Amino acid sequence: MNQAASRFEEPIEHISAAELVQRARDLLPELDACARQTAQQRRVPEEIVRKMQAAGLFRVLQARRYGGYEMDPEVFYDVQMTLAQACMSTAWIYGVIAVHNWQMALFDDRASQDVWRDDRSVLISSSYMPKGEVQRVPGGFRFSGRWGYSSGVDHCQWALLGGLVPSATGGAPEYRAFLVPRGDFEVLDTWDTMGLRGTGSHDVVVHDAFVPEYRTHKSADGFAGTSPGLAVNDAPLFRLPFGQIFVRAVSSSSIGALEGALQSFREFARTRVGDMGTRTAEQAVVQTAVAETAVAIDEMKLVLRRNFAEMQARIRRQQALDIETRLHYRCQAAMVSERCAQLVYRLFMASGARGLFNDSPLVRHFLDIHAGRSHYANNPDTFERNYGGVLLGRENTDFFI
DSSP, X not given: OOHHHHGGGSOOOOOOHHHHHHHHHHTHHHHHHTHHHHHHHTSOOHHHHHHHHHTTGGGSSXXXXXXXXXXXXXXXXXXXHHHHTTOHHHHHHHHHHHHHHHHGGGSOHHHHHHHHSSOXXXXXXXXXXXXXXXXXXXXXXXXXXXXXXXXXXXXXXXXXXXXXXXXXXXXXXXXXXXXXXXXXXXXXXXXXXXXXXXXXXXXXXXXXXXXXXXXXXXXXXXXXXXXXXXXXXXXXXXGSOHHHHHHHHTTHHHHHHHHHHHHHHHHHXXXXXXXXXXXXXXXXXXXXXXXXXXXXXXXXXXXXXXXXXXXXHXXXXXXXXXXXXXXXHHHHHHHHHHHHHHHXXXXXXXXXXXXXXXXXXXXXXXXXXXXXXXXXXXXXXXXHHHHHHHHTTOOOOOOOO
């Protein structure tokens, strides 16, 4: 092992999954108190991100050799859903930034050394749109383009950006993620939205940067489990399909936000008497909405945990994850955001005219959940049609699974 790599073998903090989730829970009062500031500034406050870093939250899925905990994905999603109870914007950037620490374990080890050589808390943003203009050159690629929706980029020193590498034989281009340092990209302030305002999901521009071959990751390797980083990061965690890990990082915050919305609504509805003298808590439609929401939250969490427990069990037994199972889990992930949007809508409507006021905490959850539903990965129609087609004998068209 070379000297640079050995530096990553320093002892790391020993911590339990329960303690990490509790650290996330301890942040909730502060997240709630600064939620309006987060929305107005269109970014999560720097102090909040620093506290999340100090709490070790970004290290849940990070490889041990780079100072991470290598915990089960369920811990990562539990942390994210906990944060979302108070602020879905904070939970959103946590999810899509921390998941990159997992993906870095798939890259050639030199890429991780570039990122974490001097500071193992450095954060990485992304935009996986295949927008990059790619030209092969000796040792790597010249890389240019403009990408949208790079959530949390203001807090990050590196970015993973999507591009298509032209085939040398005239075949289909090859999708890769290109890892570029902050000095090679410009951030354009474009994010001004109705919901998830604090995610700061701005545009990113790269002008003719050189990206070494080792700082790219092939999507095909992520699908097949043949990523170069597995030579040094051999834990079963890193043999999970990237598609399964990532899509849950953009859907699971909706579950936590719905849980926060339910808590807020229960506090509101317990004592509210409407303008016509009717007690909200005594209305059948309200009681039904609350019960169905509580049950749905439990069901969605159970499915999330069951799916990852089953995938990891198969990987530990060195069993392949078949296409139908992957598509089934992929479809369930895509359905989460739509289901949460429908349920928070019912709570919103049950609030009556009082729910229209911006000082109602339910409004923030309502807007954020609906904004999260607009992410491409959270559109169930596309993935339901593909999965249903496969069950009916048609060819699979989705390999981000």
